[in-house]
Amino acid sequence: MQDSEPVPGHADEEMPQGDLTVRTIAMPADTNANGDIFGGWVLSQMDQAGGIAGVERARGRVVTVALDGMTFLRPVAVGDVLCVYTRVSHVGRTSMKIEVEAWARRFRTQHREKVTRATFTFVAIDDEGRPRAIPT
Numbered sequence: 001m002q003d004s005e006p007v008p009g010h011a012d013e014e015m016p017q018g019d020l021t022v023r024t025i026a027m028p029a030d031t032n033a034n035g036d037i038f039g040g041w042v043l044s045q046m047d048q049a050g051g052i053a054g055v056e057r058a059r060g061r062v063v064t065v066a067l068d069g070m071t072f073l074r075p076v077a078v079g080d081v082l083c084v085y086t087r088v089s090h091v092g093r094t095s096m097k098i099e100v101e102a103w104a105r106r107f108r109t110q111h112r113e114k115v116t117r118a119t120f121t122f123v124a125i126d127d128e129g130r131p132r133a134i135p136t
């Protein structure tokens, strides 16, 4: 364990919030000119994870309508395992807010760090793409 990693169970340890919804590995094809992973790739994984959580909650099709508070906290490197956690924080009539956190488990150290977070808004839609009420 590195010095910077919080002690498990200690009060100052930050833990992922929500359910682990997507887990994938960052590959060389996803890098930018700096050799880090593209922010767009991370965003795509987060959108997919939010979509999975949204479909489960809405029991059917959903679309992304908005994305707020996207913050890239740390870079992701090739070989890191990206773990995306989701939590439904609000359900409206046809829309819902889902808090999405992306954590990287570092390739060499297995150290886990939060790398990105955002609040996604998804709308439940019917077969014609029109908003539909989310079941209670």
Ligand SMILES: CC(=O)SCCNC(=O)CCNC(=O)[C@H](O)C(C)(C)COP(=O)(O)OP(=O)(O)OC[C@H]1O[C@@H](n2cnc3c(N)ncnc32)[C@H](O)[C@@H]1OP(=O)(O)O
Pocket (backbone or CB within 6 Å): 063, 064, 065, 066, 091, 092, 093, 094, 095, 096, 121, 123, 125, 129, 130, 131
């Ligand atoms: C362009 C892309 O490819 S983006 C990626 C994929 N996403 C898409 O394709 C979605 C494209 N957008 C759409 O199809 C439409 O805007 C829809 C279906 C999401 C919404 O249609 P609208 O006619 O705007 O629906 P409406 O005004 O009734 O709003 C529906 C719900 O969304 C919410 N909403 C609409 N726009 C926003 C927004 N910008 N931010 C947050 N919530 C919003 C409304 O508050 C409402 O929520 P509620 O029913 O819980 O109160």
